[in-house]
Amino acid sequence: MKYIALLVIVLTGLGGCTEPNKKVVVATAANVQYVMQELKEEFEKESDTEVEMVVSSSGKLTAQIREGAPFDVFVSADTQYPNEIHKNGGSDVAPRVYARGTLVLWTLDSTAIDLSINRLADKSIRKVALANPRTAPYGEAAVQAMEKAGIYEQVKDKLVYGESIAQTSQYIASGAADAGFTAMSVVLSPEMKGKGHWVKVDSSAYQPIEQAAVLLRHSEDSFKAQPSRDFFEFLFSGKAKAIFRKYGYSVE
Template identity: 35%
Template sequence: MKRRWLQGLLALGVAWASSSMAAPADEHITVAAAADLHQAMDEVVAAYRHDHPASKVDVVYGSSGNLLTQIEQGAPFEIFFSADSNYPQQLVEHGKAGGTPVPYALGHLVMWSASIDMRGVQVADLAQPRFGRIAIANPQHAPYGKRAEQALRAAGVWDKVQSRLVFGDNIGQTAQFAQSGNAQVGLVAESLVINSPVKGSSAPVPSSLYEPLKQSFVITRRGAANALAKDFASYVQGGQGKAILSRYGFNLPVENAP
């Protein structure tokens, strides 16, 4: 009888040990990422998964303002990668963050067209009717849209082009408007067109015309105790993550520069 009891206890111990060595519950995270990151982040996640095959990282893309609202309303995101630094800071101020915002990239705005040769075009030139409909992201909740408005105002053409503006819900949809021809020109994130399979022409929007697109991420309160969230965030900031972001036109923010 005693022997059976010992055998049962041993079996229970083995079962407990096996369960304790199984993949932890935090081997899956969901990331909220600004739409300008779509192509770059997909590549970062693929590279991370290659190095960590047991880990699952899902990404939901959208405008930074809308993603902020979703997180504040309880959406299950462990990390928030914004297209600016303001929205992550708001998450901190509203008590929904598990850390402080960390700058990870500096984004760039370009004018892009699938049908017009944009070489040499200046922002002020967009007042000319030949440029047709102009797509920008909604300035109310998309950082790239806000910067597009700033650039158009600084160039003195905001009032002249308003009747021809087409607003995308986020910068990804804005790029789609331009790529599909629903708009003749798009003021879009360089990261979405630099490696695009859709042929087109672009011209930079001078950075002097808009506030810097210093992009930051923050681990949410939900992700604060999640080891995978912390490891993935570190990966994005590491050598391979930076190399991928660089290929999509992002620069390191000043704080992270060597």
């Protein structure tokens, strides 16, 4: 019995109450995770603040933030979710657009040199992956692009929906889907670089994917206020912009 009690204490972490160090928890939309890794390293280099990433889809993160998740900054894949949080009092500062995303069409089949949206109607392509257009901006953009190309009706029955851009990319990268739409930041990431074949989707074929970040109220009355604000500002710095560009985002 004594040992059980001891075990419980150790496992619940009551045993080791460590000093709180400066740490910012960043809720990160799936498409931003690779670039965020680099931003995090850069920020940690120039300040003595630790950055912790929580990666998920923007919709899920928003639901969690609304229910009081302990995040300090939310880096979303769109502007709608951060606005929603701001409107509901989850943040006192209006969200700011940090970058614009680029949609790409990607396939694992490296022989598909003439990959294009119109090819998706081909019989050889049986499954096309995209992020859920109801919740993910890249999915919405993909639908717009297919509609613009006039092939949406033909491709509709081939569509499979990832719950986030991460799952969509996984469907494509594992070859489970023959082709699919994802963010350029994914195909440029160190993990995926050189895998298969991808092309940019004509940016006039879809509405700009504006991605906004928001400083969350959670950070405000804690000792994390300053580092959180610093990180938020860092997202709009010249250094950060250069990193965003490297991953295929466009920034002003």
